[in-house]
Amino acid sequence: SDPIVNEEAKNDPDDLMVGGPRPGKPTTIAVISPALSSQYHVQFVEGAVEEGESYGWKMTSLAGDRETNFSAQVDLVESAVRKGVDAMTICAINDKAIAGAIEKANEKEIPVFIHNSLTELEGVEIQGYTGFNQRAAGRVCGEYAVKALTEKNGEATGTIYIITGIPGFHSNERVAGFREVVDKVPGIEIVGSGPGNWERLGGMNLAQTALKSNPRVDLIFAVSDAMAQGAAQAVQEAAKETLTLGLDGNPDTLQDIKNGVVTASLAVFPKEMGRIAIQNMKKFLDGEPIEKRNETPLTMIDRSNVDEYLN
Secondary structure, X not given: OOOOEOOOXXXXXHHHOOXXXXXXXXXXXXXXXXXXXXXXXXXXXXXXXXXXXXXXXXXXXXXXXXXXXXXXXXXXXHHHHHHOOOEEEEOOOOHHHHHHXXXXXXXXXXOEEEEXXXXXXXXXXXXXXXXXXXXXXXXXXXXXXXXXXXXXXXXXXXXXXXXXXXXXXXXXXXXXXXXXXXXXXXXXXXXXXXXXXXXXXXXXXHHXXXXXXXXXXXXXXXOOHHHHHHHHHHHHHOOOOOEEEEEEOOHHHHXXXXXXXXXEEEEOOHHHHHHXXXXXXXXXXXXXXXXXXXXXXXXXXXXXXXXXXXX
């Protein structure tokens, strides 16, 4: 049977008043994702569920229909609070939108953790953060872009188009880190950017437009793999030599890199992140001291090293 359950908790209302594990009942944990349209979130959930089930915990995966749907995510957090889960970890689409729902969890004393971000949420109580440094990730992508353009053009020159997510912390930080590096290189010009909404189709549509409206685009940087894959598809269809750079290191993207479709992706190891997030949660629930911020690793993957990471 599928290890990820999503059903009403069968507890007495009295048991739902206060968070934390209850004697004689399995510990129930909610893993809340923006959506499961990206392999990134699927991989995180797999790692988290496997780790939690190894402790005998009952793991519930909750996800919205689209990564742009703020209100669905708020509803999922509120629903988990009503069901009386023992703890939850959330990848917030938007920090401000989710704050009210987290306040309700705080009121019920349900421990809340955040994954895929290390930035403090203001005005709410969060027990721990697990994720990579989003701005540093953008900088690593910027450094790779400069190197790749230098190899392609014989010097550090060329044009770049940026595909963002939806405006918000994750997208903004990645782009800011990327530009910190690229804007310092006089021969490299950013010719435009637009939001691909974290979706493959969004990335493809933007790339098609960018390739038509610019005489030359040397490299497209998309702040997620799904959008980079869409961009790579547009590049192939237009028969261009444009390089495509993504961020996630999802298994299907690694296959695309091996096949020469996508140029490179910054791997952030979501499955491992899922395990680490739940290990940290277990320590907290067991009353052990934990690090408030757990920073996870980053590795740039292209054709030179992809075989090491393809399972």
